[in-house]
Amino acid sequence: MLHLYALAHRPAQLAPIEGIDGSRLQVSAASSAVDSVVSVVSTPEGQPSEAAILEHAAVVEHLAAVNDALLPARYGRGYPDEATLADAIAERESQVQAALERVRGCVEIGLRVFTDDPGVTRAGESTGREYMVSRLREVRSADRLAGDLHDSLAAAAKESFSRVLASPQLLLSATYLLPRPELGPFRTALAVAEREHPELTFVCTGPWPPYSFAMIDGDRR
Amino acid sequence: MSTTSRPLEQQVTLIELVDRVLNKGVVLTGDIVLSVADVDLVYVGLRVLLASVGTLDRLEREVE
Numbered sequence: 001m002l003h004l005y006a007l008a009h010r011p012a013q014l015a016p017i018e019g020i021d022g023s024r025l026q027v028s029a030a031s032s033a034v035d036s037v038v039s040v041v042s043t044p045e046g047q048p049s050e051a052a053i054l055e056h057a058a059v060v061e062h063l064a065a066v067n068d069a070l071l072p073a074r075y076g077r078g079y080p081d082e083a084t085l086a087d088a089i090a091e092r093e094s095q096v097q098a099a100l101e102r103v104r105g106c107v108e109i110g111l112r113v114f115t116d117d118p119g120v121t122r123a124g125e126s127t128g129r130e131y132m133v134s135r136l137r138e139v140r141s142a143d144r145l146a147g148d149l150h151d152s153l154a155a156a157a158k159e160s161f162s163r164v165l166a167s168p169q170l171l172l173s174a175t176y177l178l179p180r181p182e183l184g185p186f187r188t189a190l191a192v193a194e195r196e197h198p199e200l201t202f203v204c205t206g207p208w209p210p211y212s213f214a215m216i217d218g219d220r221r
Numbered sequence: 222m223s224t225t226s227r228p229l230e231q232q233v234t235l236i237e238l239v240d241r242v243l244n245k246g247v248v249l250t251g252d253i254v255l256s257v258a259d260v261d262l263v264y265v266g267l268r269v270l271l272a273s274v275g276t277l278d279r280l281e282r283e284v285e
Binding site (some may be wrong): 004007047048050053054056057060071072073074075076077078079085088089091092096099110112163166167170173203205208211212214215216 | 237245249254262
């Protein structure tokens with residue numbers, strides 16, 4: 001079985017790292033413009049192990065360091081042979097090329113901002129209607145706060161998406177696609193936001209290879 | 222950052238990484254993919270830990 005790690009412009013550069021289970025990385029020509037990086041693995045059974053997930057991620061990380069535009073692949077069940085994989089890429093060639101251009105020279109940053117939820121502790125102090133009205137006000141102001149935070153950080157980003165109040169404590173959950181030179185300005189903007197909001201907990205991760213922006217039409221789910 | 226928070230940082234990084242490898246990234250026709258729980262929901266449980274780490278840092282600063 002061929003395990004797919006990433007797609008890149010042709011010619012894809014290989015990194016000095018082994019694939020899953022010590023397999024050897026190889027470039028498989030998908031078309032005149034796109035290459036895939038794969039390795040031969042045994043047919044997977046059940047859920048992938050944590051080790052295999054980490055190995056996949058390590059390969060993608062190394063490839064992202066040597067390929068200016070790289071689309072990380074989601075961990076999949078694999079392809080029976082190179083021809084099947086090449087056909088799958090050919091089917092969506094223009095989308096793949098557009099996605100490669102989109103992430104060129106960029107990294108991804110993940111951010112989650114937590115808030116304490118005062119609404120919960122006040123629930124017993126008022127009537128149901130008063131509670132609902134105050135809760136609505138809180139949600140609206142949280143919405144505004146999350147929007148302002150996101151806007152100040154998205155300024156440095158090429159693209160971004162966000163989710164507000166995915167849970168009562170998770171005020172903002174956002175992902176930013178940043179050209180490498182914008183990492184510094186982003187960190188500065190984040191430090192300002194953290195200083196201005198000592199009541200919030202900021203959890204920032206990355207830089208990651210651009211997994212969240214590698215999805216092509218219809219994949220986002 | 223105190224050393225007590227390091228396991229949490231690793232935990233958060235691992236959650237973010239697994240979410241990306243299994244739920245994000247390009248998917249082509251013919252490759253069956255797996256997916257894990259919505260990572261935002263996973264964080265609901267982590268919130269307790271994050272809150273305790275925040276408190277710990279504040280306490281440490283007060284002691285200093």
